[in-house]
Structures are given as C-alpha cells and as structure tokens.
Amino acid sequence: MTLPDTVQATPRLPLDQDGGPVFNAPWEARVFAMTLQAYDAGIFNWREWAEALGAELAKDDDNDNGEMPGYYNHWLNAFERLLADKRVAGAKQLEDLKQAWNQAARATPHGQPIELKRSGN
Amino acid sequence: MSHDHDHDHSELSDIELRVRALETLLTEKGYVDPPALDELIETYETKIGPKNGARVVAKAWSDPEYHARLMNDATSAIAELGFTGRQGEHMVAVENTPDTHNMVVCTLCSCYPWTVLGLPPVWYKSAPYRSRAVRDPRGVLAEFGVTLPDETDIRVWDSTAEVRYLVIPRRPEGTAGWSEDRLADLVTRNSMIGTALALDPSDLEDAA
Incomplete structure (x- = not known):
C-alpha cells in the first residue's frame, strides 16, 4: 500500500520496494498511525512534523542515509515533543498515564487483555 | 522500580507504555479514534513485521x-x-x-x-x-x-x-x-x- 505523497516526504522513512512503510513491531505501526491521525486532525502540518522528526534523527551519530536502527524510537520522541510544543500532551499527563497503564498491566493476569480503568479525572 | 519476571501478571515495556499513554490521551482529547486507527494500521499491515x-x-x-x-x-x-x-x-x-x-x-x-x-x-x-x-x-x-x-x-x-x-x-x-x-x-x-x-x-x- 503506497503512502500519500506528503507522508513519503518524511525524513528517512523506511519503505519497502512498493513504497509501503516497514515496521518491526506492532507499537511502531501504532505510533505511525497515530501520527497520521494527529496530522489529519490538524494538530500540526507535515512540514512541522518533518522538522521535529529531522531534529530528533539528527541527534543520532549515524549520518548515512540508509536504514536506521531505532528509527521509530526517534519517531516516538519527536511525536511526544511536538505534541508537548503544541500543548496537546504535557509530560506530566503522559507520565501519569504511563504509570496507570503499568499498574493495569501488573494487575492483569498474563494472557488477559490489559484494560485501563480510569478513576475519574 | 523492581523488575521481577513473575508470570502471574502482564508486563508492558517502557516503550509500549509510552505508546499506550499517548493513545489514551489523544483518544480522550478526540484527536484519535481507535477504530479508525485500527483500520489505518490494517491498510498497511501487510508490510508489517519480518x-x-x-x-x-x-x-x-x-x-x-x-x-x-x-x-x-x-x-x-x-x-x-x-x-x-x-x-x-x-x-x-x-x-x-x-x-x-x-x-x-x-x-x-x-x-x-x-x-x-x-x-x-x-x-x-x-x-x-x-x-x-x-x-x-x-x-x-x-x-x-x-x-x-x-x-x-x-x-x-x-x-x-x-x-x-x-x-x-x-x-x-x-x-x-x-x-x-x-x-x-x-x-x-x-x-x-x-x-x-x-x-x-x-x-x-x-x-x-
């Protein structure tokens, strides 16, 4: 499945020979898809996203333009930072949610679906 | 935080926790719609994974x-x-x-x-x-x-x-x-x- 042109312009996006994205773990696909939805929802434009990701990738010493290990770790960092810059997601909020998910996982017997139960806001 | 390997409960890696936290927050704010997210992933899933x-x-x-x-x-x-x-x-x-x-x-x-x-x-x-x-x-x-x-x-x-x-x-x-x-x-x-x-x-x- 080919990606829209805007998305193809993402810095160093790993693509297969048919122009589709390549993921190495389910969470990578999830954060990729969330980024597309956040863009569609108008939180940022694709140029802003490409800049945020580019800045994050530039932190890596590896300067060639080939495949990059840990590409989606950089992607996740950049996505969190851009959402913070846009005042959509604060570090504190995300940290609290992480803790809540961690507790939910630990309270869930292995093999059961993990669900987050929010205790009011 | 202790990191035990007890098999009675589930464990999510740090990165999985970060992704879930983002999804929960973006969903609550109405920017992300989980069924649409699944659909989008499904569109590309044939290329997923080794x-x-x-x-x-x-x-x-x-x-x-x-x-x-x-x-x-x-x-x-x-x-x-x-x-x-x-x-x-x-x-x-x-x-x-x-x-x-x-x-x-x-x-x-x-x-x-x-x-x-x-x-x-x-x-x-x-x-x-x-x-x-x-x-x-x-x-x-x-x-x-x-x-x-x-x-x-x-x-x-x-x-x-x-x-x-x-x-x-x-x-x-x-x-x-x-x-x-x-x-x-x-x-x-x-x-x-x-x-x-x-x-x-x-x-x-x-x-x-």
Whole structure:
C-alpha cells in the first residue's frame, strides 16, 4: 500500500520496494498511525512534523542515509515533543498515564487483555 | 522500580507504555479514534513485521531434518534461524495434511507471536471471529475463500499465554526443486494462521 505523497516526504522513512512503510513491531505501526491521525486532525502540518522528526534523527551519530536502527524510537520522541510544543500532551499527563497503564498491566493476569480503568479525572 | 519476571501478571515495556499513554490521551482529547486507527494500521499491515515465519515454513518444506526438529520442538527450531523474542516463545508447529487442516484462534494480541508471523490482522482479535471459528470453522474458512474437501478434518487451536501456534501449510504443487527463498514467497501470514492456504505458484506470477 503506497503512502500519500506528503507522508513519503518524511525524513528517512523506511519503505519497502512498493513504497509501503516497514515496521518491526506492532507499537511502531501504532505510533505511525497515530501520527497520521494527529496530522489529519490538524494538530500540526507535515512540514512541522518533518522538522521535529529531522531534529530528533539528527541527534543520532549515524549520518548515512540508509536504514536506521531505532528509527521509530526517534519517531516516538519527536511525536511526544511536538505534541508537548503544541500543548496537546504535557509530560506530566503522559507520565501519569504511563504509570496507570503499568499498574493495569501488573494487575492483569498474563494472557488477559490489559484494560485501563480510569478513576475519574 | 523492581523488575521481577513473575508470570502471574502482564508486563508492558517502557516503550509500549509510552505508546499506550499517548493513545489514551489523544483518544480522550478526540484527536484519535481507535477504530479508525485500527483500520489505518490494517491498510498497511501487510508490510508489517519480518517474514520470519515464512522462512521457517520454507525450510521445513525443504529440509526433512529441520522439519523433524520443528515438529518436535518448534521454539528451538525457530530460534535456530535467529528468531526469538518475548512474543515468539513457546511455539508449537501444527502441520496441515490432506486429512487435517489447522486453524489458530486468539482474541488476545498479547498472545500472538508477531516476531514470527508479523502483525496480527485486526479481525483476528475480534470476539465474533473467535467464537465463530470454534463453532463453525468451515464457514469461517469459506468466507476467507478456502473450501476444503468434506473429508478434511478442521482442528481449531486456541492460543494461550503459554502456547502459540504456527500452522505449517501444505507445500503447493509444482514447486519441486524451488529454493527456500522462492518458497518463502508463497507463505502468507494468513496461511500460517490457517485462514488461507499457501499461495499457488501461479499467484506469484500474477503478482509479479
């Protein structure tokens, strides 16, 4: 499945020979898809996203333009930072949610679906 | 934080926690719609994950000794090819024959061996698929375009936290002498779940 042109312009996006994205773990696909939805929802434009990701990738010493290990770790960092810059997601909020998910996982017997139960806001 | 390896509860890695936290927040703020997110992932999912399982199947078709090791202890045989990982552990290989077709059901993506099979299809996690697959496996297979002779038994395997299954589809006719690389192209993700057969060599020519 080919990606829209805007998305193809993402810095160093790993693509297969048919122009589709390549993921190495389910969470990578999830954060990729969330980024597309956040863009569609108008939180940022694709140029802003490409800049945020580019800045994050530039932190890596590896300067060639080939495949990059840990590409989606950089992607996740950049996505969190851009959402913070846009005042959509604060570090504190995300940290609290992480803790809540961690507790939910630990309270869930292995093999059961993990669900987050929010205790009011 | 202590990091025990107690198997009574589930564990999410730090990165999985960060992704879930983001999804919860973006969903609550109305920027992300989980069903639409699943749909978007489904659009691209054919490209997800290494085709590790296909290599395992192709090798089992080609190398009788590997085949024997795989049927005896799939976890080790899969690890031989360098495919390991939290989700790929405790594998059991079940082989399709003219008499028996195997199909795997599981509603829990945490039990799905994605390091071997790639990302699970979204429908696979749905409760209706699971209950129907158990009740009417022939009907579910027909919906996937697979019609088996009446005399073929269909066995349905339910993945658990302990055991995950890899279906070894039947090797298609007309592939004698093929290399493992070429054979691996015939092995689709769905054929390793048992909701499809391995591709026919003519399907490959059509796609090329």
